[in-house]
Amino acid sequence: MKTILLDHGSGGRASQELIGELFLRYLDNPILHRLEDSAVLESQTGRLAFSTDSYVVDPIFFPGGNIGELAVNGTINDLAMRGANPLCLSLGLILEEGLPVADLEKIIASIAEATKAAGVPVVTGDTKVVPRGKADKIFINTSGIGVVEPDCEITADRAREGDRIILSGSLADHGITILTRRAGLEVTGELKSDTMALHTLVGQLTRELPGAVHTLRDPTRGGLAPSLSEIAAAANLCMVLAEPAIPVRPTVAAACELMGLDPLYLANEGKCVALVAAERADEVLALMRSTREGSEAAIIGQVTAEYPGRVVLKTAIGGERLVEPLSGEPLPRIC
Amino acid sequence: MKTILLDHGSGGRASQELIGELFLRYLDNPILHRLEDSAVLESQTGRLAFSTDSYVVDPIFFPGGNIGELAVNGTINDLAMRGANPLCLSLGLILEEGLPVADLEKIIASIAEATKAAGVPVVTGDTKVVPRGKADKIFINTSGIGVVEPDCEITADRAREGDRIILSGSLADHGITILTRRAGLEVTGELKSDTMALHTLVGQLTRELPGAVHTLRDPTRGGLAPSLSEIAAAANLCMVLAEPAIPVRPTVAAACELMGLDPLYLANEGKCVALVAAERADEVLALMRSTREGSEAAIIGQVTAEYPGRVVLKTAIGGERLVEPLSGEPLPRIC
Numbered sequence: 001m002k003t004i005l006l007d008h009g010s011g012g013r014a015s016q017e018l019i020g021e022l023f024l025r026y027l028d029n030p031i032l033h034r035l036e037d038s039a040v041l042e043s044q045t046g047r048l049a050f051s052t053d054s055y056v057v058d059p060i061f062f063p064g065g066n067i068g069e070l071a072v073n074g075t076i077n078d079l080a081m082r083g084a085n086p087l088c089l090s091l092g093l094i095l096e097e098g099l100p101v102a103d104l105e106k107i108i109a110s111i112a113e114a115t116k117a118a119g120v121p122v123v124t125g126d127t128k129v130v131p132r133g134k135a136d137k138i139f140i141n142t143s144g145i146g147v148v149e150p151d152c153e154i155t156a157d158r159a160r161e162g163d164r165i166i167l168s169g170s171l172a173d174h175g176i177t178i179l180t181r182r183a184g185l186e187v188t189g190e191l192k193s194d195t196m197a198l199h200t201l202v203g204q205l206t207r208e209l210p211g212a213v214h215t216l217r218d219p220t221r222g223g224l225a226p227s228l229s230e231i232a233a234a235a236n237l238c239m240v241l242a243e244p245a246i247p248v249r250p251t252v253a254a255a256c257e258l259m260g261l262d263p264l265y266l267a268n269e270g271k272c273v274a275l276v277a278a279e280r281a282d283e284v285l286a287l288m289r290s291t292r293e294g295s296e297a298a299i300i301g302q303v304t305a306e307y308p309g310r311v312v313l314k315t316a317i318g319g320e321r322l323v324e325p326l327s328g329e330p331l332p333r334i335c
Numbered sequence: 336m337k338t339i340l341l342d343h344g345s346g347g348r349a350s351q352e353l354i355g356e357l358f359l360r361y362l363d364n365p366i367l368h369r370l371e372d373s374a375v376l377e378s379q380t381g382r383l384a385f386s387t388d389s390y391v392v393d394p395i396f397f398p399g400g401n402i403g404e405l406a407v408n409g410t411i412n413d414l415a416m417r418g419a420n421p422l423c424l425s426l427g428l429i430l431e432e433g434l435p436v437a438d439l440e441k442i443i444a445s446i447a448e449a450t451k452a453a454g455v456p457v458v459t460g461d462t463k464v465v466p467r468g469k470a471d472k473i474f475i476n477t478s479g480i481g482v483v484e485p486d487c488e489i490t491a492d493r494a495r496e497g498d499r500i501i502l503s504g505s506l507a508d509h510g511i512t513i514l515t516r517r518a519g520l521e522v523t524g525e526l527k528s529d530t531m532a533l534h535t536l537v538g539q540l541t542r543e544l545p546g547a548v549h550t551l552r553d554p555t556r557g558g559l560a561p562s563l564s565e566i567a568a569a570a571n572l573c574m575v576l577a578e579p580a581i582p583v584r585p586t587v588a589a590a591c592e593l594m595g596l597d598p599l600y601l602a603n604e605g606k607c608v609a610l611v612a613a614e615r616a617d618e619v620l621a622l623m624r625s626t627r628e629g630s631e632a633a634i635i636g637q638v639t640a641e642y643p644g645r646v647v648l649k650t651a652i653g654g655e656r657l658v659e660p661l662s663g664e665p666l667p668r669i670c
Binding site for chain 1: 341342344345347348351370372373374378380381383384385387389390391412414427428429432458461463465468469490491553556561565665667
């Protein structure tokens, strides 16, 4: 097995080989091991969260990670943004004929590592192979199931006037890493993806400070601006950001400047934005900062009734500008 | 909106437009409507089944269906094969830039029809767009959650010596339809895909004849031969098929002959094979035949201890041959 052949997707012997030698070797657990048409989990009680995401990032390997761990962390984070405790993931692979098996193995190993670190196993999977030129190396779909505690309600329309807007760390790391890499740009200083699972951080928040967080989003594709626009629209409120308070690493800021990109519109893969009752903002910030994932958290703005449905940026020199939902530049295959 | 642009996958305004004008228009329901990062379902109690499948079929429209309903029925069937009652689906789309929106709309409309007919809603989704030439029109991932009743145990390793092998209808319709279409062959008589959801049929079996069915598989990609091989391996038993008893439509048989293909190795998308306690086989067969989905069901063989782990075909003239797990011909992009 040196490269992926069409036969690896045919459901026969070669598929079995791939499953045995690669998938089970790295991802094995008692549920996945059965290899039935669907996984059956232990009995659950409670509200279920369910999420899906396909990952088509280009390049598939990038500083700070690869498409595999991105797919694990991304779907875990989508579950966590509803306050859910992630239970398990599915893994759907679409492989291009000719993909080096060594590349696939690196990706599967990194999926295994990410699922182990997160404590969220892959319990069911599927692999398709398409002829050369009909896909680009590898596309990954992960779907996930989580359990939401009865008293936990975290949705966009629970945002309230006065809420503080807290960002869990620096902005735009993932997006600028992918884009500079794709442009072949040499940037001084280290740029790397922030891909990271946030469910532990969110779990601490919901357990230790119940009710404090009204809304959570992970500003992935499109970045912070469209995420906040969506919340503004759902809650019919205005999100006011204080530009100087938004943490952006100097190297990221420099690369954005160089490429003419605004960090508000670049993807993040290990950050969340939380809308928090004003009187509990300091507690939430302190708790976030005490964690590895949120050590650089900052209050970056607040919710007002000024321009309902809009996002406003207050600049360092006292100016104010409306933030559009998108900059107009489509940036494909960021995640 | 005439063709899909990269911007439709960017997470901004164009994405919102696509969601509003196409996805919500056809697929709307209270859970999907929220458009949060993950769907939250009503409280569930019981064992959960979880399954995922990516669909990459070429062509995307074919006699009897299209990639959309295939993706809905396929994942519903994967859940049903564990005896689960399907609750909901996720929908992950990977679109190629330039895909006509009219084609996407046809597919989404057919997904809507299939989910309504099945009573299994799409509750969460994701859309990515990749540049022209980096995918082939559209790939669809559906994942699904189902609930398994406490006393329902349907797995490959529950097959027993003496079990009868029942096929719910005619073999190879989907596979031969795709392959003749792709080869541009004109076949006299009607060939069409059998894509169909089987959860209602399975639900009737598990409710009305509890314990009768030991094992279920839907012989999709690869066909009946590898499905039975997997069961034979898991149960360490021999699957003996009576060739004349296997229902194959005359047009399908003729097309298989023409293309040199064996119907045992061709995909089915609306059929299941059930391993059933011998003394209950007649009841199961009668119940199946009383349904729309199983009206042409037949007992096609039985489970013995003769060649453990193998599948054997007894031919019309009294011969016997070992059936290999796969014919060696990879047939890509059948589903």
